[in-house]
Amino acid sequence: DAGVIQSPRHEVTEMGQEVTLRCKPISGHNSLFWYRQTMMRGLELLIYFNNNVPIDDSGMPEDRFSAKMPNASFSTLKIQPSEPRDSAVYFCASSWAGGPGANVLTFGAGSRLTVL
């Protein structure tokens, strides 16, 4: 398996632009998580899905952030409009909920976002 695949790996954009980050989870995993890493806050959970359904989006910082999971093999995290304080590394992770090792998340390599 290729693991969790995220794109783009790096994104530099200007304030006010729309940003879309993409994630392909591990085949067979039914839970998907979006985390954000910053120096100040470490790794914080933004939103997670079980069986493509959003379960908890309380970590999404503002209405400018939205996430979708149209099918089991694809998810997007969108920021519109982007702001400099959104600059961070965004990680997608997946797991198989409901079995042994359900708590063990497999992470993608991350998308580093810089908003100028």
Added chain:
Amino acid sequence: DQQVKQNSPSLSVQEGRISILNCDYTNSMFDYFLWYKKYPAEGPTFLISISSIKDKNEDGRFTVFLNKSAKHLSLHIVPSQPGDSAVYFCAASALGNTPLVFGKGTRLSVIA
């Protein structure tokens, strides 16, 4: 409020010596604890875990200790190797497979 705390942002250890990374948590509902390792430009990778019914779990050079009464866990690496240099994240989850809550990480540098 941080539910999982790693109070040491960095740690430097000589090769061959023991590395001890510490983690404290505040939520008494947490029952499963994990350590992840992260190299630059990569995602965190799972290292070792422990359930609240145990107080120790060992995997090769890595051992995790859990002290539930103190709400404290630690990761011991013996002997430390230069390849262990990375950021280590402590994580916890509560009953029902709730999402992992992470600490801010500790950067370990193993000096040859």
